Amino acid sequence: ACGPQSSGGPTATIPKPRKGASIRLLQWTSFVKPADEEFKRQAAEWGAANGVTVAIETVTGDQLQPKTAAAVEASSGPDIIQMQYAWPQLYTDACLDVSNEVNILIGKLGKPDPVNEAYCKVNGTWRAIPYTIVPNAWTYRTDDFQQAGVTSFPKTWDELTSAAAKLKATGKPISQTDGHAYGDSLTMWNPVLWGFGGKEVNADGKTVAINSKETRDAIRWAQGAVKAGLVVHPEWLDPDNNQAYHADRISGTLNGASIYIREKIEFHHYTDVTNNAPMPSGPKGTFAMNLIFNHAVMKWSPDAETAKAMLLALMDKDQYMKWTTVASGYNAGPFDAFHNDPVFSADPKLKAFQDVVAPGKWPGWPASPSKKTAQSQTQYIVADMFGKALANGGTGDVEAAVAAAETSLKAIFERP
Structure with missing residues (x-):
């Protein structure tokens, strides 16, 4: 030491x-x-x-x-x-x-x-x-959104569900990883959890709190979004959504500014029709990671x-x-x-990435960062909980997903 x-x-x-x-x-x-x-x-x-x-x-x-x-x-x-x-x-x-x-x-x-x-x-x-x-914000194709009848990027998670349904119908879905991507998975599913009032552990950093109505609300929103048209990829790591966007396979994804930057300085395919937006809000507020x-x-x-x-x-x-x-x-x-x-x-299109810094939190919030919150983060417990529930087109077992997360979290936070 x-x-x-x-x-x-x-x-x-x-x-x-x-x-x-x-x-x-x-x-x-x-x-x-x-x-x-x-x-x-x-x-x-x-x-x-x-x-x-x-x-x-x-x-x-x-x-x-x-x-x-x-x-x-x-x-x-x-x-x-x-x-x-x-x-x-x-x-x-x-x-x-x-x-x-x-x-x-x-x-x-x-x-x-x-x-x-x-x-x-x-x-x-x-x-x-x-x-x-x-900073992680949403990068999206304005032309695809307009073609689908979506005039601006969703400001709430419920609006994202509606937009995802319309975009999937065009063959250019909004897509995100729910796998073990150290950036894009964690920065997606933690803010979703918080936006509905869920949390891994109480502010004391000791009492596991994942087994709650609020957690189930977050998961059920995610299941509804996937059933409507949000496409999740458990196999995607952090480079994969970048590649899918540049290959014209998706219309939007949560990412750092690299997708937009590389379009602007390297690829020049979709620069003019690419824009960025901050995180949508949930019933309990706007959160980012x-x-x-x-x-x-x-x-x-x-x-x-x-x-x-x-x-x-x-x-x-x-x-x-x-x-x-x-x-x-x-x-x-x-x-x-x-x-x-x-x-x-x-560049006004980069403003979204400034906007997500202030509401940014950390894995384990509202508990302070600790060795235990870091262990939970490196084990992808929250992402895995969503991943289990979103399996098979958003029809996974919610109770089993929550129970598995609770067991894993208690092994970290409540052990002697």
């Missing part, structure tokens, strides 16, 4: 890189490839200026967790690992205290985003440095100070906004100073 290293604040000290050091950083492969190229360019530039050899390894989001878990188990590996969602809560003992560095950034950039903070701060200690928000990444400096790093210095340099406002500009609206910054990033105002 790693104890606190610094209280930060007025006594914060600037970490200094060691000339001759080597730093390895592991993170996911962005769906907007130029963003990765810019990140690597900045890291290499910093390394050259400071006499540090920097190696950036990118893997798919599906590979990131097993690689992280293997490094933690071996207590060896990259100096810096990109943490998805609440992984700093899951791998706390492997992550060094970076409170000093986060406080330096707060002094320069203002308050961190509350979701990034909730993920990174474990028992009052920062175990990762806030890095980015990948976004893909969140933060950077942890690992306890086994022989050059932790150098690693911290590099991360601070990459979070410098000018450097960071060069990166978000290249990312073209796929990434939002996790501090106040980034909230008016001109990359979003430059």
